Amino acid sequence: MYKIRKNQEENTILIPATLDMHFPLLRYMFWSKGYKCVDLRDKEEYPVREEGLKYANHDICYPSILMTGQVVRALRSGKYDPKKTFILMPTAGDACRGACYIGLMKRALKLSHLDDAKVMTINVRHVCDEISLKITLDMAIRGLFGMFYGDMLMLLVHQTRPYEVNKGETDELYRKWVRRLSRDIRLGKHLTLCAMKRNFERMAQSFRAVKRTGEKRKVVGIVAEFYAKYCALGNWDMVKFLEDNQCEAHLNGLSWYALYYVDSHKPQKYNAERLGFEAAKKLMLHVQGCMIKTLRKNGFHCLSRYDVMEKESRKYVSHNLTVGDGWLLGAEAVDYIRHGVKKILCNAPFGCMANVCAGRGVYPAIRRAFPEASLVVVEPDSSGSKLNYFNRIRMLIDSK
Numbered sequence: 001m002y003k004i005r006k007n008q009e010e011n012t013i014l015i016p017a018t019l020d021m022h023f024p025l026l027r028y029m030f031w032s033k034g035y036k037c038v039d040l041r042d043k044e045e046y047p048v049r050e051e052g053l054k055y056a057n058h059d060i061c062y063p064s065i066l067m068t069g070q071v072v073r074a075l076r077s078g079k080y081d082p083k084k085t086f087i088l089m090p091t092a093g094d095a096c097r098g099a100c101y102i103g104l105m106k107r108a109l110k111l112s113h114l115d116d117a118k119v120m121t122i123n124v125r126h127v128c129d130e131i132s133l134k135i136t137l138d139m140a141i142r143g144l145f146g147m148f149y150g151d152m153l154m155l156l157v158h159q160t161r162p163y164e165v166n167k168g169e170t171d172e173l174y175r176k177w178v179r180r181l182s183r184d185i186r187l188g189k190h191l192t193l194c195a196m197k198r199n200f201e202r203m204a205q206s207f208r209a210v211k212r213t214g215e216k217r218k219v220v221g222i223v224a225e226f227y228a229k230y231c232a233l234g235n236w237d238m239v240k241f242l243e244d245n246q247c248e249a250h251l252n253g254l255s256w257y258a259l260y261y262v263d264s265h266k267p268q269k270y271n272a273e274r275l276g277f278e279a280a281k282k283l284m285l286h287v288q289g290c291m292i293k294t295l296r297k298n299g300f301h302c303l304s305r306y307d308v309m310e311k312e313s314r315k316y317v318s319h320n321l322t323v324g325d326g327w328l329l330g331a332e333a334v335d336y337i338r339h340g341v342k343k344i345l346c347n348a349p350f351g352c353m354a355n356v357c358a359g360r361g362v363y364p365a366i367r368r369a370f371p372e373a374s375l376v377v378v379e380p381d382s383s384g385s386k387l388n389y390f391n392r393i394r395m396l397i398d399s400k
Contacts, residue, residue, distance in 0.1 A: 011035035013086045013120075014074055016067040017042065019230045021157070022150030022254055024178045028185040029142035035086075040070050045233055048073060049382050055108035062349040062381050063227040063234055064101055068108045070233075075114045082116035088133065089121050142185050145196060148287055149181050151253030152200055152295075156207040158239065159300050162248045163212040170210055177203060197290050204298035217248045218397060221336035224347035225325055225355050226257060228380060235347050236380055241390060242345075245397055250341065252303050252332050255288050257325065259306040264322040303335045312338065316369050317362055324354025330362040333375065337366075342373045343396055350381035374399045 013035055019026065023039040030037045042048050045066070052069025071087055074080060087109075089101050102121055109115040122133045135143075153174055161170040181199070184190045220242055227234045229251060242249040259281060266277035288305055295302045303309060310319075313331035321327055333344050346363060348355035363375050376396040378389050 011084055011086070012080050013037045013088050014071060014080065014117075015039045015088045015090070016070045017231050017233050018090060018227055019150070019254065020232055021154040021174075022147065022230070025146035025150050025181055025185060026143060027146075028182060029139045029146055031142070031186050037088075038080075040074055042070055042073070042233060045236065048233065052108075053382060055111050056104060058382060060104065061352050063225075063231075063352075064104055065382055066234055067101065068105060071105065072108060072112050072114065075109075075117055076112075080117075082114050085117045087117055087119045089119060091121050138188070141191055142188070144284075144287075145181075145185055145191055147254050147258060148196065148291060149177075149185075149199070151255050152203055152291055153177055154251060155253060155295060155302060156203060156300065158249055158251060160207045160210050160212075162217055162243050162246075163215060165211040165213055170207070173206060173210065177206070193287065196287065197294070200291055200294040201298075204294050204300065208298050208300075217246055218343060219248045219250055219341050220396065221250045221252075221332070221341040221344045222347065223252075223329055223332045223336070223344055223359075225329075225349055225352045225359075228347040228349045228352075230254070234349065234380065236386060236389060238345070238347065238393070241393060242397075245394070247397055250301075250336075253288075253291075255284060255291075256303070256306050256309070256332070257328060259284050259288070260310075260326070260328040263306075263310070264319075264326065301339065303332065303339060309335045316366060321358045323357065324352070326354060326358050327362075329355070329359045330366060333363070333366050334370075337370045337373045343399070344373060344375045345393060345396055346375055346377045348377055348379050350379055350384065 013030060015023065015027070015037065017023075017040050027037040027039055048066055048069040050069070051073050052065035052067070054069075055072065056065045056068050058065075067089075075082055075085065087105060089105060091101055102119055105119050106115070109117055109119070120133045122135065157170055157174050160173075164170050184195075222229060222238065224235065229235070232239065239249040239251070262277050262281050262284070266281075267274045285305065285307060292302050292305055304312065309331050313319075313327070313334045316334050317327050317330035319327045329346075333346070336344050346355075346359060348359055352359075360377065363377065367373065367375055374396055376392055378392050380389060
């Protein structure tokens, strides 16, 4: 396991873009480890993609190509000393990206002569334990608050920004809350459940106060693999495209994925580790329930709590597949339909095992079960046509 120097100014951790609206808060879960954490924020997909293709085969999944290109570009920029830089690969520990990304990133760094930078991983499946970053209780608590605050802000922003009268007001309010919450998470202050519930209410009320146009827009629910769901670089800024075309984009929160992962990956044997998983699930379900209650009380909409979604989806989706996002893809699609969202955009990046097995396999069955719903699958890829990609999204928008 890597030892990090205690002098924060001498060490940097680079995290490839994954969670655009969560990382400004989540990065502070690493603050106490003695180094600064940088989440990479490339806005242009083309240069990142072209750099990544130099070190990754075209048949590798699209998120891997982008992450590779992003890291290599960052190290070559001269901003970071490779000898004092660590690359953190958040991996689930499953097949595909969960285990392969580590080796692919190491290979890319070696080929680009940047292998002085060390690759670390964070997962609970004991994949590459020798380079795993150990999660302390303090880090877990900060991560929990960062995740739920990120979920709350993301859901509020996406349901406010399309209707705002004063353009830019919603984004500025988001940045205001990020600054305020970042300070608390970084300093470890007000990290209690009571404080979190108070902040939930204050956030909801502040976004509800944003002056709205009163127009009605079509709501498009987005179901996707983790990276293509939350990263604008990986989904070609899908949310902006939908909002520019008079729609409201709805992304389900990260906490649903975290609960799915904890629930589907807990040890089979009843031991201390399993008890830890069960305790984590119980805590997250409680907080998620409070978040949903606050949203709905203030006039915002949200999908069902994880345990309700899990139970209701069993009628339509097999829960046997837990690789990657697994059955959660179909469960979210079903829950969208049950909540009246009939337009569902399924983003399946090229080469994604979870989407091929769980997503594409179950979407036709969902269509048959709910003929009133429209499900359209789009596939961002390094060789794919953006024109075709956005044309398919337009087809979904224009469908009845």
